[in-house]
Amino acid sequence: MKKIISKCIFAGAALVASVSLACAQDKVSVAAISGYFAQGFGVSIVNGLNKAKTDFGIDLKLVDTGNRALDYEEQFANLAKDGKYDLIFVMGWELVDALQKASAAYPNQRFVFIDGVLDSDKMIYANFAEEQGSFIAGALAGMIESKGSAFDKIGDGKAIGFVGGRDIPVIRNFLGGYEQGSKYAAPDITVKPVFAGTFDDPAKGSELTQALYNEGADIVYNVAGPTGEGVMQASAAADKYSIGVDIDMCSTAPGNVLGSMLKRGDIAVYSLIKDEVEGHKVMPGTRTFDLASGGVELKVCDDIAPKIPEEVKAKLDEIRKGIVDGSIKVAKAK
Amino acid sequence: MSDRLRAVYGQLLAVLFALAIGAIIILMVDESPVKVFMTLLRGAFGDQAKIAGTLLQTTPILICGVAACIGLRGGMFNVGIEGQLFLGGFAAAWVGFALPLPAGVHMLVGLAVATLAGAAWVAIPAFFRARYNTNEVVSTILSNYVAVLLTSYFTIFLFKRPGGWSETPPILPTAYLPELFSFSRLNWGLVIGLVLALSVAWFFRYTSKGYSISMVGSAPKFAEYGGVNVKRQGFLVLLVSGAVGGLAGGVETLGVHHRFMEGFAPGFGFDGLIAALLANGSPIGTIVTALFFGALRSGSLLLEVETTASREIITVIQALIILSVSAQVLMKRRGDSTAGERRWKF
Incomplete structure (x- = not known):
């Protein structure tokens, strides 16, 4: 703090008055806490935070929670106790209990919970319409699967697969969108979902994916965090298809990844910090990041795109428009 | 110098060595070791x-x-304490949410069931050890994986609270292990731990049964010659050890979390084992070493927030301590093989 003040005095003396005016405002401080910054969605969030740091010169602190539930509450208390941070971003459903306690203990601290909406009205929620992106993923997978052996690497199983991490609401929401999309675009295709029960076990992800391929599902949608690395590997090993999630995963198994359902955590955190820096204080409530605002989207891999039939592409565009203008309603999972 | 003093001196040296290497690593990530260690202290005390x-x-x-x-x-x-803790934790939570009982009794029954669950879990490796002389190190390590995944299965597929994280429903307040102060989640579990450590120390020092167990530990052939049923006693020792491991899990769910979450307390079983090894198997010494590790862990939570060094630095320090303690044992074993044998029977 002292440093900033002395810098400002110096700047004020040396430069024009407007600079010292800018300095008089407190620099925005942001912290982010999660156990999953090194993976998929977490990487996307860290990218957004770093971009905000470069663009706006905010103070940024990343805190890794590790995986011991015993530690969470103290970590929240350590972050919130001085009121040093304007916003604290929180990612991960395992932190919800500790987050709610911290929010009650430090009512003036603004917490941003990424990836869902909780009961409390004291927090800011960055909510993603993952069901919309998954709808398109389901539509794509369904239409490709229904081509049967006319499409490279597809069999006659008439099924598509889904590997979820844990059975929690947000993952159910992915599954719900995927099922609705598949049903909408290819009604004769069945969806076979499995849950790994963990986000941290690539070997299990690989096993489950192999089992789905054996059951005739030729395309498997990975919604399983690090467990999902196994899904991508299995698609390469079995020479079938996978669909990535959160970030662009096309390079994990080139030729075997149809596309990735991008969940733009970076856009969400960046836009929230931008508002804060520009003086629009972020207040408790829900911000939804959906297909229309670019918060979610399906990116078809560049090496696959030329193989996809024109009528499928046209249908996907039509669905995209339908979701954005509201003529196609995608239900959230309850 | 007496043997005991020399052992304490050796362990202190190991800790200092680990801290020194830790300081070098902190320097390598461009942070001041003094600042890091002071933050650790502040975070802990x-x-x-x-x-x-x-x-x-x-x-x-x-x-x-x-x-x-x-x-x-x-x-x-017993390298299976981790698994015993998970099963004990789950068992206690199950009693807590599924079995309504009057206050007080409920909590005691929860802890008792946790203890039984821990003992039951180690009974399998203990049986094979006693009956077929299977190496209990291997079988108890393996039982950890089964225990962690089994409790995951229970939590996700049989007893999951609808919505939210993979966890059981909350336990009833009648099963809560009471907190000691209003400002912390610290609870009677600490008192249970201290009483347990003191009574185990007393048992080994002042009872003939304790003496006979120590004898089997240090010189099994001699004990057998002296008329001790070594196999039966080994079985019972593992059973009691597992029971206490289960109790640790029960204390965590009834005292702190008030529910069982999948993967709720990874690594405590191993931390406990390291604390015991560093204390050379002495329960009183374990109070000191457990406090040391507890302080490291607690301090690291502030470290992560207030410095640029990672919380994981304490994992590195812990690992260095293990390395230097094992190195000591190996060196000692060269000079005096029986002393080495007595400490760890690898």
């Missing part, structure tokens, strides 16, 4: 809430440490 936080972290390490001590003294290397 800075104010009353921090001290309570340290004791909260100490509790499971201490109880798991006592479980390990019982095994080590009886010549049994």
Whole structure:
């Protein structure tokens, strides 16, 4: 703090008055806490935070929670106790209990919970319409699967697969969108979902994916965090298809990844910090990041795109428009 | 110098060595070791809430440490405390949410069932050890994986609270292990741990049964010659060690979390084992070493927030301590093989 003040005095003396005016405002401080910054969605969030740091010169602190539930509450208390941070971003459903306690203990601290909406009205929620992106993923997978052996690497199983991490609401929401999309675009295709029960076990992800391929599902949608690395590997090993999630995963198994359902955590955190820096204080409530605002989207891999039939592409565009203008309603999972 | 003094001196040296290497690593990530160690201290003992936080972290390490001590003294290397803790934790939580009982009784029944679950879980490796002389190190390590995944299965597929994280429904307040202070989650589990450590120390020092167990641990052939049923005693030692491991899990669910979450307390079983080894199998010594590890862990939580060094630095320090303690044992074993044998029967 002292440093900033002395810098400002110096700047004020040396430069024009407007600079010292800018300095008089407190620099925005942001912290982010999660156990999953090194993976998929977490990487996307860290990218957004770093971009905000470069663009706006905010103070940024990343805190890794590790995986011991015993530690969470103290970590929240350590972050919130001085009121040093304007916003604290929180990612991960395992932190919800500790987050709610911290929010009650430090009512003036603004917490941003990424990836869902909780009961409390004291927090800011960055909510993603993952069901919309998954709808398109389901539509794509369904239409490709229904081509049967006319499409490279597809069999006659008439099924598509889904590997979820844990059975929690947000993952159910992915599954719900995927099922609705598949049903909408290819009604004769069945969806076979499995849950790994963990986000941290690539070997299990690989096993489950192999089992789905054996059951005739030729395309498997990975919604399983690090467990999902196994899904991508299995698609390469079995020479079938996978669909990535959160970030662009096309390079994990080139030729075997149809596309990735991008969940733009970076856009969400960046836009929230931008508002804060520009003086629009972020207040408790829900911000939804959906297909229309670019918060979610399906990116078809560049090496696959030329193989996809024109009528499928046209249908996907039509669905995209339908979701954005509201003529196609995608239900959230309850 | 007496043997005991020399052992303490050796362990202190190991800790100092680990801290010194840790300091070098901190320098390598461009942070000041002085700042890091001061933050660790402040995070562990800075104010009353921090001290309570340290004791909260100490509790499971201490109880798991006592479980390990019982095994080590009886010549049994129970590496399955982690799994016993998970099963004990789940069992206690199950009693807590599924079995309504009057206040007080409910909590005691929860702890008792946790203890039984821990003992039952180690009974399988213990049986094979006693009957077929299977190496209990291997079988108890393997049983950890089964235990963690089994409790995951229970939590996700059989008893999951609808919505939210993979966890059981909350336990009824009648089963809560009461908290000691209003400002912390620190609870009677710490007292249970301390009483347990003291009574186990007393048992080994002043009872003939304790003596006979120590004898089996240090010189099994001699004990057998003296008329001790070594196999039966080894079985019982593992059973009691596992029971205490289960109790550690029960204390965590009834005292802190008030429900069972999948993967709720990874690593405490191993932390306890390390604390016991560093204390050379002494329950009183384990109180000190568990407090040391608890303080490291608790301090690291502030470290992560206030410095640029990672919380994981304490994992590195812990690993260095293990390395230097094992190195000592190996060096000692060269000079005096029986002393080495007595400490760890690898």
